[in-house]
Amino acid sequence: MSAYFAPAFFSYLLGKCLKNKNPVLEVAKLGLIVVGTFAVVWWPYLHSKEAALAVLSRLAPFERGIYEDYVANFWCTSSVLVKWKKLYTTQSLRTFSLAATLLTCLPSMVQQVLAPSSKGFLYALLNSSFSFYLFSFQVHEKSVLLPLLPLTLLALEERQSLLWLTHFAMFSMFPLLHRDKLVLAYIALYALFILVYFAPGGPSGRCNGSKTRDHRQTTKRGMGFLSSIAFHPLVMGFLGLCSLILHVIYLTMRPPNKYPFLFEAVIMLICFSQFVLFTLYFNSKQWMLSKHLTSKDKQKKII
Amino acid sequence: MKQLLWFFGIATTVKLLLIPSYHSTDLEVHRHWLAITHSLPLSQWYYDETSEWTLDYPPFFAYFERFLSVFANLIDPRIVHLHHGLNYKANSAIYFQRISVIVSDLFLLYGVYISTRNLPSLKRNLVWVLLIWSPGLLIVDHLHFQYNGFLFGWLLLSISFLAQGKDLMGGFIFAVLLCFKHLFAVAAPVYFVYLLRHYCRGGLVRGFARLSAIGAVVVAVFAAAYGPFVYHGQIQQVIRHMFPFGRGLCHAYWAPNFWVFYIMLDKGIAFLLRKVGFNIPTPVASFTGGLVGDASPFAVLPRITPMTTFIMVLLALSPCLFKTWRDPRPRLIARSVAYAYTCGFLFGWHVHEKASLHISIPLALVAVESLEDAKHYFLLSIVSCYSLFPLLYEAQEYPIKVLLLLLHTILMWFCFSALFPKNIAAKGSLQDDKKSTQYESKGSSRTAAEKQRFELGWVAKSYLLGVVVVEIWGQFLHPYLLGDKLPFLPLMLISMYCAIGIVYSWIWQLKWIIIFS
Numbered sequence: 006m007s008a009y010f011a012p013a014f015f016s017y018l019l020g021k022c023l024k025n026k027n028p029v030l031e032v033a034k035l036g037l038i039v040v041g042t043f044a045v046v047w048w049p050y051l052h053s054k055e056a057a058l059a060v061l062s063r064l065a066p067f068e069r070g071i072y073e074d075y076v077a078n079f080w081c082t083s084s085v086l087v088k089w090k091k092l093y094t095t096q097s098l099r100t101f102s103l104a105a106t107l108l109t110c111l112p113s114m115v116q117q118v119l120a121p122s123s124k125g126f127l128y129a130l131l132n133s134s135f136s137f138y139l140f141s142f143q144v145h146e147k148s149v150l151l152p153l154l155p156l157t158l159l160a161l162e163e164r165q166s167l168l169w170l171t172h173f174a175m176f177s178m179f180p181l182l183h184r185d186k187l188v189l190a191y192i193a194l195y196a197l198f199i200l201v202y203f204a205p206g207g208p209s210g211r212c213n214g215s216k217t218r219d220h221r222q223t224t225k226r227g228m229g230f231l232s233s234i235a236f237h238p239l240v241m242g243f244l245g246l247c248s249l250i251l252h253v254i255y256l257t258m259r260p261p262n263k264y265p266f267l268f269e270a271v272i273m274l275i276c277f278s279q280f281v282l283f284t285l286y287f288n289s290k291q292w293m294l295s296k297h298l299t300s301k302d303k304q305k306k307i308i
Numbered sequence: 309m310k311q312l313l314w315f316f317g318i319a320t321t322v323k324l325l326l327i328p329s330y331h332s333t334d335l336e337v338h339r340h341w342l343a344i345t346h347s348l349p350l351s352q353w354y355y356d357e358t359s360e361w362t363l364d365y366p367p368f369f370a371y372f373e374r375f376l377s378v379f380a381n382l383i384d385p386r387i388v389h390l391h392h393g394l395n396y397k398a399n400s401a402i403y404f405q406r407i408s409v410i411v412s413d414l415f416l417l418y419g420v421y422i423s424t425r426n427l428p429s430l431k432r433n434l435v436w437v438l439l440i441w442s443p444g445l446l447i448v449d450h451l452h453f454q455y456n457g458f459l460f461g462w463l464l465l466s467i468s469f470l471a472q473g474k475d476l477m478g479g480f481i482f483a484v485l486l487c488f489k490h491l492f493a494v495a496a497p498v499y500f501v502y503l504l505r506h507y508c509r510g511g512l513v514r515g516f517a518r519l520s521a522i523g524a525v526v527v528a529v530f531a532a533a534y535g536p537f538v539y540h541g542q543i544q545q546v547i548r549h550m551f552p553f554g555r556g557l558c559h560a561y562w563a564p565n566f567w568v569f570y571i572m573l574d575k576g577i578a579f580l581l582r583k584v585g586f587n588i589p590t591p592v593a594s595f596t597g598g599l600v601g602d603a604s605p606f607a608v609l610p611r612i613t614p615m616t617t618f619i620m621v622l623l624a625l626s627p628c629l630f631k632t633w634r635d636p637r638p639r640l641i642a643r644s645v646a647y648a649y650t651c652g653f654l655f656g657w658h659v660h661e662k663a664s665l666h667i668s669i670p671l672a673l674v675a676v677e678s679l680e681d682a683k684h685y686f687l688l689s690i691v692s693c694y695s696l697f698p699l700l701y702e703a704q705e706y707p708i709k710v711l712l713l714l715l716h717t718i719l720m721w722f723c724f725s726a727l728f729p730k731n732i733a734a735k736g737s738l739q740d741d742k743k744s745t746q747y748e749s750k751g752s753s754r755t756a757a758e759k760q761r762f763e764l765g766w767v768a769k770s771y772l773l774g775v776v777v778v779e780i781w782g783q784f785l786h787p788y789l790l791g792d793k794l795p796f797l798p799l800m801l802i803s804m805y806c807a808i809g810i811v812y813s814w815i816w817q818l819k820w821i822i823i824f825s
Contacts, residue, residue: 190325193321200317200318201318205310205311
């Protein structure tokens, strides 16, 4: 599961090593540590190839197929139009998903290798886990928690995104929770989150400090079109209303017999659309960061 | 108001999360009362014997259950069916009842709002934390299941009316409260004396007129409640149900009151005397059972009867009554009421440990008034919440109750610490403030500021440490070291240890009433 974060770690550490005076030595040290740790942990299973492969096959159960249930990721959503499971074998699907994941990870990895920074690292974690969630093999709905973690760490910079993504992450897990009879806990915890987020006298009420001004400026310069559409109050209100109605429909009405999973599919579509928008948004934010940093560096050099 | 609703919202989400957890037989009791009041005519409410849970609250509560049963019937008619609803454990019943408690807590919210309207904002928020997020109320109302929040709303309303000088309203609300749950009558002497001296004064004629006014109000309230039953000639049955004196001195689990020490003393003396050689017969009767003829459950010490406890409560209450008679002041009414409930708790007959809520809720209103009050309330609130732990004996509720108490303690600590140095800093000059906060060295200003900070003395700290020790012993060491032997020992320890705390609170309150008035 933590492989979701692996590209971010890799690229950040690589970037840091390369910035060092003696890059080759640093990379060698890092590589030695990683390989050494793996060797120590996997020692009992390294005595033969079959043993190691047995462990691997349990960790990554490829026979289960590229998707299961109704996860809001690319393969599942597009399977509405393109029946992946019928058209291709598991082997080829495996290669597709690997390629797609790595491709979508690539921009954020490259950014970190070129300009590593702690803030950028958090964004890289977010982006790599998101691309894994969207394009990886056999993703569970629970995995949406993995992108949510670095976003929570970035809560002060990305206040609105946190609220929005939490809403859609919860929403995408709703059918699963309903099956587990956890609807009451869902409602109560969601309400608790909203109450804590909008605490009277808290940051979302007050904070009009310089941080947010800078933030708004950078967003305006780089993001303009995308963020103005995505966070526009009307759009947010409309989507919020849709999700509320869908919650109620899911709980009360029965789906038509011809399409027994209609409601899950609709939920999945909405969540997927938002997740895609988020991925684009966060990737561009990460690239904006390096531009911001380089401009700061230039100013420092001048001084 | 918006902030108050925010506090209430947070509490409500926690209460919603607790819906599927443990509930006691009280859930079935109240469900049965919904059925009785819905399915039977009024004349049979106090006579019905379909279930062992007969109606033993006064008529207003029965009317309240009747009101709720209308909604219950709409949601699921089987809830209110007299026979088919027995031990009905479906989700509809449980959710309906739990949500009815949550909604009735709105009344507590109203009472809190009215009581704290005039406080400055920081103190007001702190009182809200103490009342709306009270862990004791959460444990008793939303886990064990009762309607105390609703009733305490009426009590707080009555106290705040009296504190504002609106005596007639205060008396009226208290009379209504008595007809909801007669346990609140322990504070009736205080109300009586206070209203007599504060409201009914100003010469013979005016005083007498006012006395008749308040008398008329109280009589009217009681008539509205008990009238229909007097009409049916059932008043004896109603009273017999409300005061079941067939019960013993103590509840099955001993509430942490004075009688715990009395019982332990009795057992201790009997044990010593037996060792010395005297022949002390072990008593046949038990403390928790009823009054078995002439047999006394005590081996050595004199027997305690309901009348004895009544007299002792009045004796303990008398200093407060005396002070109220001499000088009835509106500002002290909350303390007097809390003191009355403390005496009732310590010396009463068949006291339930839930009654410690009656002490801590009114005192929360005055906990912010001074540093001493805050320190006292800190200890009292922890002791009273800890004494409620045996109510939730199942393993799955253990983390919940421990976390609730810990969170409450931490919140109280931070809130009180934030409140008190600020007060003093506001009083003193800016220079003094800077000195005491920045330079940790010379100057009498430093000692003055430190004395005013919220911190506990070593006695209090060791007592609280003792709470942790008692809990560790009861939960972990006792099963490990002693296994199944002496199973009553942990509960007895909790009961005795909390009783020490409650006795301390009683003495502190008594001292305050005598000295500071």
